[in-house]
Amino acid sequence: MSNWIEVVSLKDIPKLGSRVIDVNQMKIAVFRTSDDRVFAIKNACPHKGGPLSEGIVHGTSVTCPLHNWKIDLASGEAISPDHGCTNVFPVKIENGQVFIELLVA
Amino acid sequence: MKEKLVLIGNGMAGVRTLEELFKHSDGDSKGSDIYDVTVIGAEPHPNYNRIMLSPVLASEKTIDDIILNSLDWYKENNVELVTGDAVSEINRVKQCVITESGKQIDYDRLLIATGSNPFIIPVPGAEKEGVIGFRDIHDVHTMLDAAQKYKKAVVIGGGLLGLEAANGLMKQGMDVTVVHLLDALMERQLDKTASEMLKLSLEQKGLSFMMQAQTAEIVGDKRVSAVKFADGSEVDADLVVMAVGIRPSIELAQKAGIYCERGVVVNDTMQTYDPKIYAVGECVQHRKECYGLVAPLFEQAKVAANHLAKIGSIRYQGSMISTKLKVTGIDLFSAGEFNEVDGDETLVMQDASCGIYKKLVIRDNKLKGAVLFGDTMDGTWYFQLMRDATSIADFRRTIMFGQHDVGDAGHGDVSRVMALPDSAEICGCNGVCKGDIVNAITKKGLFTLAEVQAHTKASSSCGSCTGLVEAILASTVGDGYDATPNKKAICACTEHSHDDVIDAIKKHELKSMQAVREFLEWKTPDGCATCRPALNYYLLARWPEEYQDDAQSRFINERAHGNIQKDGTYSVVPRMFGGLVKPDELRAIADVCDKYDVPEMKVTGGQRIDLFGVQKQDLPSMWKDLSAAGFVSGHAYGKAMRTVKTCAGKTWCRFGTQDSTGLGVKLEQLTWGSWMPHKFKLAVSGCPRNCAEATIKDFGVVAVESGYELLIGGNGGIKVRVTDLLTKVETEEQVLEYCAAFCQMYREEAHYLERTAPWVERVGLSSIRDRLLNNEIERSELVERFKLSQQYAQVDPWKARAEGKSSYEFTQLKIAG
Numbered sequence: 051m052s053n054w055i056e057v058v059s060l061k062d063i064p065k066l067g068s069r070v071i072d073v074n075q076m077k078i079a080v081f082r083t084s085d086d087r088v089f090a091i092k093n094a095c096p097h098k099g100g101p102l103s104e105g106i107v108h109g110t111s112v113t114c115p116l117h118n119w120k121i122d123l124a125s126g127e128a129i130s131p132d133h134g135c136t137n138v139f140p141v142k143i144e145n146g147q148v149f150i151e152l153l154v155a
Numbered sequence: 156m157k158e159k160l161v162l163i164g165n166g167m168a169g170v171r172t173l174e175e176l177f178k179h180s181d182g183d184s185k186g187s188d189i190y191d192v193t194v195i196g197a198e199p200h201p202n203y204n205r206i207m208l209s210p211v212l213a214s215e216k217t218i219d220d221i222i223l224n225s226l227d228w229y230k231e232n233n234v235e236l237v238t239g240d241a242v243s244e245i246n247r248v249k250q251c252v253i254t255e256s257g258k259q260i261d262y263d264r265l266l267i268a269t270g271s272n273p274f275i276i277p278v279p280g281a282e283k284e285g286v287i288g289f290r291d292i293h294d295v296h297t298m299l300d301a302a303q304k305y306k307k308a309v310v311i312g313g314g315l316l317g318l319e320a321a322n323g324l325m326k327q328g329m330d331v332t333v334v335h336l337l338d339a340l341m342e343r344q345l346d347k348t349a350s351e352m353l354k355l356s357l358e359q360k361g362l363s364f365m366m367q368a369q370t371a372e373i374v375g376d377k378r379v380s381a382v383k384f385a386d387g388s389e390v391d392a393d394l395v396v397m398a399v400g401i402r403p404s405i406e407l408a409q410k411a412g413i414y415c416e417r418g419v420v421v422n423d424t425m426q427t428y429d430p431k432i433y434a435v436g437e438c439v440q441h442r443k444e445c446y447g448l449v450a451p452l453f454e455q456a457k458v459a460a461n462h463l464a465k466i467g468s469i470r471y472q473g474s475m476i477s478t479k480l481k482v483t484g485i486d487l488f489s490a491g492e493f494n495e496v497d498g499d500e501t502l503v504m505q506d507a508s509c510g511i512y513k514k515l516v517i518r519d520n521k522l523k524g525a526v527l528f529g530d531t532m533d534g535t536w537y538f539q540l541m542r543d544a545t546s547i548a549d550f551r552r553t554i555m556f557g558q559h560d561v562g563d564a565g566h567g568d569v570s571r572v573m574a575l576p577d578s579a580e581i582c583g584c585n586g587v588c589k590g591d592i593v594n595a596i597t598k599k600g601l602f603t604l605a606e607v608q609a610h611t612k613a614s615s616s617c618g619s620c621t622g623l624v625e626a627i628l629a630s631t632v633g634d635g636y637d638a639t640p641n642k643k644a645i646c647a648c649t650e651h652s653h654d655d656v657i658d659a660i661k662k663h664e665l666k667s668m669q670a671v672r673e674f675l676e677w678k679t680p681d682g683c684a685t686c687r688p689a690l691n692y693y694l695l696a697r698w699p700e701e702y703q704d705d706a707q708s709r710f711i712n713e714r715a716h717g718n719i720q721k722d723g724t725y726s727v728v729p730r731m732f733g734g735l736v737k738p739d740e741l742r743a744i745a746d747v748c749d750k751y752d753v754p755e756m757k758v759t760g761g762q763r764i765d766l767f768g769v770q771k772q773d774l775p776s777m778w779k780d781l782s783a784a785g786f787v788s789g790h791a792y793g794k795a796m797r798t799v800k801t802c803a804g805k806t807w808c809r810f811g812t813q814d815s816t817g818l819g820v821k822l823e824q825l826t827w828g829s830w831m832p833h834k835f836k837l838a839v840s841g842c843p844r845n846c847a848e849a850t851i852k853d854f855g856v857v858a859v860e861s862g863y864e865l866l867i868g869g870n871g872g873i874k875v876r877v878t879d880l881l882t883k884v885e886t887e888e889q890v891l892e893y894c895a896a897f898c899q900m901y902r903e904e905a906h907y908l909e910r911t912a913p914w915v916e917r918v919g920l921s922s923i924r925d926r927l928l929n930n931e932i933e934r935s936e937l938v939e940r941f942k943l944s945q946q947y948a949q950v951d952p953w954k955a956r957a958e959g960k961s962s963y964e965f966t967q968l969k970i971a972g
Contacts, residue, residue, distance in 0.1 A: 071968045115711045
């Protein structure tokens with residue numbers, strides 16, 4: 051079963067920036083691109099767990115602040131030649147509010 | 156409907172052009188978004204790395220190791236591949252090509268990359284079995300087969316290719332004699348001395364030589380049995396390899412009426428006389444030159460792709476080439492005009508028992524040519540100096556001893572890179588060994604430093620091993636080494652260099668990142684993590700009054716005004732002007748540490764106190780407390796002015812000649828808060844004992860009885876560099892004036908992320924000195940601009956955030972899921 055959770059207003063995420071959501075001790079980074087698309091991924095780089103929320107956002111990728119790995123926001127996968135993957139969460143925007151979908155055990 | 160692009164020749168130059176072309180395609184689509192591409196190759200293989208044939212012959216690599224583009228690559232990029240079927244005709248009227256098997260393939264654009272053929276000397280018997288060239292996989296197979304069955308090999312030609320072939324055959328167990336028409340080996344790359352040293356080393360390895368020997372006839376029945384020379388002498392041979400040169404393969408183009416001389420003639424856009432037909436690689440003649448090495452081909456590929464993609468923004472202007480011999484155990488490098496002519500000067504170093512010879516040819520204080528034998532570590536640096544036409548006046552006395560960028564970080568005196576074992580650690584930051592790098596280069600077909608950095612991570616952190624990695628790259632790929640171009644693009648988002656951007660912002664009054672990206676035709680809408688911080692800095696430095704700093708284009712440290720640590724916490728360094736501190740201030744720092752449970756405190760190298768392990772959300776309230784105690788941000792996290800380190804000075808020290816702490820405080824008050832291309836450190840020592848280590852700072856002051864020595868361009872980090880003396884002044888006011896002028900010149904002219912040390916070396920100490928010392932007007936204008944920009948920069952970012960600025964940056968959202 052799954053449920054959609056309202057997390058933040060779109061306007062409260064800076065363009066090409068992010069906000070961090072703390073859900074049951076897990077940190078999820080919610081990113082906003084320059085064309086107002088929103089992505090949610092686990093806030094840990096597949097390389098050494100760096101906080102992706104703190105990286106520079108460009109296109110639909112973020113560059114990890116610790117060792118410059120580039121992570122694709124849509125798939126959570128590291129961009130070649132690096133290899134690795136972090137979790138992604140479905141996102142929707144309704145009336146300017148951002149919702150993410152969490153699986154409920 | 157896409158246009159049709161047909162490539163004749165499935166080799167390195169042609170396929171590299173396709174790779175460059177695909178990079179210009181929009182977004183995620185594989186292959187080209189404007190062409191349907193067909194490749195026609197005469198050989199039955201996918202594209203392989205021709206320059207690696209010598210290691211294959213020497214059994215150091217296998218054929219599979221040297222495949223550059225697997226069959227999957229062609230599929231993934233929607234390229235139709237025809238192999239083992241040569242093109243027999245180009246029909247320019249119907250715009251199609253016809254293959255030997257009768258296929259007709261139409262084109263809108265045609266790319267000719269037919270390469271070259273080995274030159275077979277027209278002597279009687281040259282057609283006999285066992286007489287071959289050294290050009291493709293087929294030739295290598297023939298040689299490997301012969302080595303199994305026969306004993307005696309003769310290689311005709313003592314050039315690069317001939318010697319590599321001879322070395323390979325010798326490794327396969329054959330007795331090899333190299334026959335050369337002239338009296339010196341590799342005469343097109345080496346001077347007489349280096350050539351003699353090379354011959355001696357190769358003889359010690361087991362090769363025999365016959366010099367000044369003119370081949371007259373190949374003797375034998377069906378198969379070769381001997382080679383006969385003009386003087387009547389003979390030498391036995393079961394295998395003869397002719398490696399006397401190559402001829403551009405132009406028959407196809409010639410037959411189609413495309414204008415050819417020695418090669419297919421092209422203009423600076425790689426276009427032939429038929430505007431629908433382009434040509435790249437060894438078949439090409441450009442500005443009277445034909446190239447037989449790989450690096451120029453890659454430059455040509457980039458240009459051809461740029462025009463095929465209909466961008467049309469770059470031109471090919473010819474290549475300067477360097478040579479490395481790929482014979483294991485022999486380090487040899489040559490580039491440029493290594494044989495001096497009248498009026499040239501030469502610097503020579505020769506140490507016969509160490510087997511080292513270096514010769515540099517200098518004209519008008521510029522490096523024109525270099526020959527290195529035995530120690531080729533600095534070959535890539537010399538080559539760069541030649542390509543950039545850098546004036547060597549400032550470091551002429553030490554140029555022979557190399558760049559000194561290797562060895563300073565614990566690499567020791569590594570001069571013979573190829574002699575290192577595979578297990579030798581090259582990159583200390585990322586733990587990458589030589590074997591890893593060589594493997595990645597050969598297996599993945601890497602040619603540039605950037606590619607090696609991406610695949611192995613070597614030299615991608617601190618960069619101190621860059622010289623070593625470049626040397627390994629150059630030795631491994633030999634002449635295919637694609638040296639960093641002298642006009643390097645900022646990042647993959649653009650073709651433009653740092654200087655292009657700095658100039659355009661100034662000249663065309665570009666005042667936003669969007670404007671810069673539009674004006675210079677950026678390929679990506681947002682830029683990337685490399686170019687955005689650079690553009691943000693350049694705009695801020697040029698337009699301090701108007702430009703709105705973009706937080707999202709700053710690295711996290713500068714956005715959060717603290718240093719991010721590996722666990723995601725931050726460190727906080729309050730500014731202590733000149734390193735001075737009062738009891739109340741120390742108490743305030745101690746209280747803050749108690750209040751926010753700071754797990755560790757440490758005194759820094761710059762005489763400040765670092766508080767580690769602070770949670771991001773605690774930063775604003777911590778800054779509020781520090782601010783109340785009178786502290787401002789120490790900018791220990793930024794590409795910015797960092798600290799002024801001072802010694803005790805004459806107030807206390809019995810040796811002190813001036814008030815070093817007082818001057819330190821004044822310098823820090825002048826410069827704090829200034830954003831710089833990279834971090835910027837200062838120091839003031841009160842006497843020449845130099846306790847504040849001012850001689851390894853970006854701007855250092857050493858006080859003496861009669862005044863102050865001003866020092867610039869020092870660095871105590873990755874590459875230790877001692878400062879250069881800028882000048883000596885008499886008063887504190889002059890110290891402050893020169894400091895402001897120097898800071899501003901660096902701020903306006905250095906490339907983003909370029910420390911003062913490499914900047915001073917790049918632009919030359921004499922030009923900086925000349926402008927700062929002899930041009931009073933320029934100096935005072937620099938000072939004015941620095942002061943203007945400081946009006947906007949000296950706003951404490953900590954206080955602003957403690958009062959609520961950018962609060963979203965520091966607050967996390969908590970959700971019960």
